[in-house]
Amino acid sequence: xxxxxxxxxxxxxxxxxxxxxxxxxxxxxxxxxxxxxxxxxxxxxxxxxxxxxxxxxxxxxxxxxxxxxxxxxxxxxxxxxxxxxxxxxxxxxxxxxxxxxxxxxxxxxxxxxxxxxxxxxxxxxxxxxxxxxxxxxxxxxxxxxxxxxxxxxxxxxxxxxxxxxxxxxxxxxxxxxxxxxxxxxxxxxxxxxxxxxxxxxxxxxxxxxxxxxxxxxxxxxxxxxxxxxxxxxxxxxxxxxxxxxxxxxxxxxxxxxxxxxxxxxxxxxxxxxxxxxxxxxxxxxxxxxxxxxxxxxxxxxxxxxxxxxxxxxxxxxxxxxxxxxxxxxxxxxxxxxxxxxxxxxxxxxxxxxxxxxxxxxxxx
Numbered sequence: 001x002x003x004x005x006x007x008x009x010x011x012x013x014x015x016x017x018x019x020x021x022x023x024x025x026x027x028x029x030x031x032x033x034x035x036x037x038x039x040x041x042x043x044x045x046x047x048x049x050x051x052x053x054x055x056x057x058x059x060x061x062x063x064x065x066x067x068x069x070x071x072x073x074x075x076x077x078x079x080x081x082x083x084x085x086x087x088x089x090x091x092x093x094x095x096x097x098x099x100x101x102x103x104x105x106x107x108x109x110x111x112x113x114x115x116x117x118x119x120x121x122x123x124x125x126x127x128x129x130x131x132x133x134x135x136x137x138x139x140x141x142x143x144x145x146x147x148x149x150x151x152x153x154x155x156x157x158x159x160x161x162x163x164x165x166x167x168x169x170x171x172x173x174x175x176x177x178x179x180x181x182x183x184x185x186x187x188x189x190x191x192x193x194x195x196x197x198x199x200x201x202x203x204x205x206x207x208x209x210x211x212x213x214x215x216x217x218x219x220x221x222x223x224x225x226x227x228x229x230x231x232x233x234x235x236x237x238x239x240x241x242x243x244x245x246x247x248x249x250x251x252x253x254x255x256x257x258x259x260x261x262x263x264x265x266x267x268x269x270x271x272x273x274x275x276x277x278x279x280x281x282x283x284x285x286x287x288x289x290x291x292x293x294x295x296x297x298x299x300x301x302x303x304x305x306x307x308x309x310x311x312x313x314x315x316x317x318x319x320x321x322x323x324x325x326x327x328x329x330x331x332x333x334x335x336x337x338x339x340x341x342x343x344x345x346x347x348x349x350x351x352x353x354x355x356x357x358x359x360x361x362x363x364x
Contacts, residue, residue, distance in 0.1 A: 001059055002066060006313070008293045009079055012125075015118045016086045018042060019094055022114070023101075033107025039114030048330040050290050057289035060316040067314045076313045077137070080296070083125040084140045090118065091147060095242050099235055112242055116249020119148040121295070123254045128296050128312050130154050142220050147227060149247035150254070151220030152195030159198045160191070161258075162308055166266045166282040167275050172255070176264035176349055179338040180256065187255045253332075260284060260331045261301050264349035265322065278305050280318035281352075287317055291327035299328055322352055 018039050026035030061067050070076070094115045098108060122144050129141030145151050157172075164170040171190035174183050199217050200210040208214060224247075231239035265282050267275040280302035286292070292299050296312040302321035303310060324331055325344060334341050 002061060002070070005057070005059070005293070006070075006073075006075065008289075009076065009296065009313070011290070011293050012079060012296055013083070013086070014294075015039070015043075015121050016083070016090055018118070019090065019097075019111075019114060023097060032101060033104050033110065036103060036107040036114065037110035039117050040110075043117055044329055044333050047290060047294065048327060048333075051288040051327040051329065054288075054290050056287040057292060058287050058317045061314050070313050071311055073313075076311060077134075080125050080128050080312075081137065081140050083122060084144050087118070087122050087144060088147060091115070091243075091246070094246075095231060095235055095239060098242055099238060112245040113249055115242075116148075116246035117253060119246050119250030120253025120257075123148060123150060123153065123250055124257075124295055124298055126153075127157065127298075130158060131308055132311075133309070142216070143223065146220045146223035148250035149221075149224040149228075149244070150251045151217055151224060152192050153254070154220065155199050155217060156191045156195040159202075160194050162278075162305065165278055165305060166262050170262075172258040173262040173266070174259045174264070175266075177342065177346065178263075180259050180335045180341070181338070183259050184252070184255055187258065188251075256332055256335055257298075257328060260324070260328065260335055263345055265352070280306055280321040283321065284324045285317070285321040286324040286327050286331075288327035291329055295328060299324075322348065 022035040022038035023032075025038070026032035029035070061070055094111070098111055103111060126141040126144040129137040129144075132138060142151065142154050145154055161170055161172045164173075166173050171187045171194070174180075195217060196210075199215055203210060203212055203215060206214075211218065228240060228243050231243040233239075235242070261283055263284065265284070267278060267282055269275055283301040283305050285302050286299040288299070297315040298304075298312075300315040300317060302318050303315045325348075326334075334344060
């Protein structure tokens, strides 16, 4: 089963070829503008159905027999690192398609949204790589984030979110009863500002100024600026709109996923004033097989937070971890409908804190 699952991760490269398939389908049928919206329809329409059909997967590798072997296999890294040049090529090709094809305004918007969703999936790939010690992987992760103008994630996620997750100090941890529309603007602003604050603090500890050349945010955002300039010079205003548009969709995809990953869960404050250690019980998980291989096991989020450097292929299911009623693709859509989201999720949060209901309002 582990061998079968190994090659199932090739499903994670499907998004990179979806735009080409949708373009050819649109040309063949004459419904170009309809198929321009094919990626969101596939990700948020077809995948949830396939999740239900294919079911769940709670298989864990054996820590002694399987984990060391799987951890060292190059196959898993090739997929993630290969995502970077593939997405860069896709980005340029997609812009050429947008400039050349007779899209209507609605069709062009759908094309930008489709590419942005793939960029959001790319942030997840970058997320896997920036957690590693290997220099090539961290550079590849930073470059991928630069292509969606979200370089601050590389700093804030590692030094902010993973330190303060499920506490009031983390803008990426949604509070109980907080709507997505209340959560998103705060996540944008606080995470951007916090990334610069964290990098400034790091440089000051080294006796360096905030805008020193060793400030990595300057380099990553500089690459984003160069990409924006390149698209603008090559394609004019349309190129600028395309690059910034797909970036905006991508970062929103990431922040919506952040919303559902920790909704209503928080670490209890101890008598000494500190928060309890992050454990499997502080993240929502989902064992639906397809979405898990599609997202490089992102849905085994508890294991990732408890042991952040574990590679995606060896992340484990924990019985203690709270479980979502569906995969991330389904929950993503529900998050945009606050009454429905709260009707489904609030009872689960309340059940988790049964007997200590005062916990529900501590971090709101």
